[in-house]
Amino acid sequence: MPTVQDYTSVHRPTWCPGCGNYGIWNSLKAALVNQNYELHDVLIVSGIGCGSKLPDYTEANGLMTLHGRPLAVATGCHLANHDLKVVITHGDGDGYSMGGNHFLHTIRRNLDIVDIYQDNKVYGLTKGQYSPTSDKGYKSKTSLGGSIEEAVFPLAVALAAGATFVSRSFAGDTDQLTWLIEQALQHKGYAMIDVFQPCVSFNKINTYQWYQERVYKLQDDPNYDTSNLDLAFQKAREWGDRIPTGIFYQVQRPTYAEQVPTLGKGALVKQGLRNSVPESIKNEFV
Amino acid sequence: MVTNNMTIIIGGDAGQGVESSGAGFCKALARGGLHVYSVQDNRSRIRGGHNFYTIRAQADPIRSWTEPVHLLVALTKESVEIHASKLVKGGAVICDSSLKVEAEPLEQAGIKLINVPLAQLAKDSGGSKVMSNTAALGALAGLTQFPMKYIQSVIHDNFKKKGEKIIDINYKVAQAAYDYVVEHYGRSFEWNLQAVDVEPRMVINGNHAIALGALVGGCNYTSAYPMTPGTSVFEWLTTHADEYGIVSKQMEDEISAICAGIGAAHVGARVIVPTSGGGFSLMVEALGFAGMIEAPIVIVNAQRPGPSTGFATRTEQSDLLFIIYASQGEFPRIVLAPGTTKQCFEAGARAMNLSEKYQTPVIILTDAYLANSFRTVNKSDIDFSSITIDRGEFLTDADLDKLTEKYKRYLITESGISPRAIPGHPKAIFRTTSDEHNEIGEIVEEADIRNRMHTKRMKKLELARQEMRAPDLYGPAQADVTLVCWGSTISEAHEAIHMLNSEKKDAANLLHFVDIWPFPVEKATPFLENAKKRVAVEGNYTAQLAQLIRAETGINMDATILKFDGRPFSPEYIINKLKEVL
Structure with a gap:
């Protein structure tokens, strides 16, 4: 069985010291190890952005795509080989702005994939513009007087789109995050994890301390019912002094691949290419 | 009677x-x-x-x-x-x-x-x-x-x-x-109209012929967003998906259609993504992504008149130069422009092989007219036995089992083609990125690696050029006028030279290009030089093939016959215009 060290590439991260991405990276590796995934059975698909460099530092199959498009690429990867465990890592700009359309429609499909958002509420790699999750009033290089737009509530959007696993964590709490990723890996269907990822260089508001003072865990309440959609919506919009983390909602529904007749015979690329097409097919044109 | x-x-x-x-x-x-x-x-x-x-x-x-x-x-x-x-x-x-x-x-x-x-x-x-x-x-x-x-x-x-x-x-x-x-x-x-006793022929349109070619050529994945007139390629494959083991996925837009196609291709599927010019425009960034990560993918662009929505249900040949140059940066691509039903079938199958052989995007360029036009074709002309599936330098599990060193997805080779593995084998764990990368797929910024890797990719363009076919010459070897065209215009141009030659011997012949890019310079030049008078016949305003020929060979047309009203040429139109331009 692989170790965390096996999953760690010799290619070292270029993230800033203290970046929330370290926590996410370490938790992902730990979760994959804990769940006994072999390196070659995992495909990490990312977009473009600081967080999307994660596959470059990880010794597993990796595919770093275009800004905003990893979910669309991952859809094809998964449908052509659903034996690979596809994990997507990308930022809030990538996933909720550029990739907003793919976010909605990937959720609807309930593909059996894990979708991790490295949500730092700012554009880091382009050096400090406001993002779709920046709070209203957030000042940045492109929102000098404070962002005029309302921040998106990504978990609420995911719930509205019909996600079967909706969760949130915080890069400063790798125990919880590792546990959540493991839950997501075990979930049969689309599993979303929005992770608060402090950006030490460009987001001076939503810092480690800011989150630590606010986050609380839904699962600390033994009566929290993860099958209650109305409650999940309510929690997904809870923001301010207290911010919930953990599993907001989870339900089982058939996955997309389970409902594709061709995939009933196993992963597409393992079925081999057809040897021949019968001449009789020409008769449909006669 | x-x-x-x-x-x-x-x-x-x-x-x-x-x-x-x-x-x-x-x-x-x-x-x-x-x-x-x-x-x-x-x-x-x-x-x-x-x-x-x-x-x-x-x-x-x-x-x-x-x-x-x-x-x-x-x-x-x-x-x-x-x-x-x-x-x-x-x-x-x-x-x-x-x-x-x-x-x-x-x-x-x-x-x-x-x-x-x-x-x-x-x-x-x-x-x-x-x-x-x-x-x-x-x-x-x-x-x-x-x-x-x-x-x-x-x-x-x-x-x-x-x-x-x-x-x-x-x-x-x-x-x-x-x-x-x-x-x-x-x-x-x-x-x-009297019945004739012959073996029944197929009645098939260009889109279905491409889809059939792709099927016989081993296509097992298609994703698309519906757009006239490309949709029926997707619909036909979808209709046959369960029977022939195809995954067909309608996506939320053309960006995701090509991205999903690239994802499927990356893990080993044989992929076709049909669309029209507007959809192709949305795909442009991802086209370069496929070029960069060397993903084999086939795109069909059934052209319609542009710009923008243009004529949604009508025809034009105005995307040629766009298709050849679309997306930022430089990367190899292959463009085929079939004109007859048989050529559509062959292009569908050939594109599958070319994309995997050169590990790069292949675009089949047709138009609304060809896509929808039902024509008879002899069953024997749709020759399944002529099609063999070639995956190029594709490493099987058995090949990978024997690997003794770390697998290099982007190994720099003399030909420019790196032996390709798909994810899932313990000896071929690899990363791939749209960033410039080294042989093992890690992000790099060094000038030397950039030079070597970019050269490696671009070498595939020169290699593919050798395989591109010469244009086809129809009619007499020597004629007073040579019509030069591509794609669907072959039909009307062919009939036009037939009509002209029945009035006057050796009045006209026709040079038709299916293989457009990389332009087969050496094979095409003798035909072009041999022509007494060259007249480009194209369904666009700017004579795009004529421009390409001039850029690639330095050879000019003597005249052009152009049409961009959304309707196909007719032989009579070509003949009338020929009298005007010469």
């Missing part, structure tokens, strides 16, 4: 069944052993607006449609007004008596008016007004003396899902109209 050489137009409003009647009659003619060649003219709406379907039928193979029309089946009065002037002397108009079309102006032009109470006959035969088009087919057969059994066989196939009763009523409706025409108009019409 002229037997088995005529052109028919079926015209009416969208929603009246013009398309199904046209397609049905094409099939009936083909079952009767005739060659058919059709052109569809549709407006972009579900109901209303004039649509028409042109069918040329003859016993000998047909190169193209031609302008003179012998028989018009008019389902509306408007269609008489639009098409009557195209009818030859002695031609006829079949229409519903209730339309009250005036006979006199037609008769003055030597055209017969064949009034048939189509709707009434349909009702009297136990059907309803919507079966008027079935009645029209019966009337058409009656006037042309075409055997009813072929009409019946098509009715049977079209309505078999609706049950025996509906089939039977439609038989009766068609027969009633047939009998009515024979009784009231006799055998007076100059043109007739």
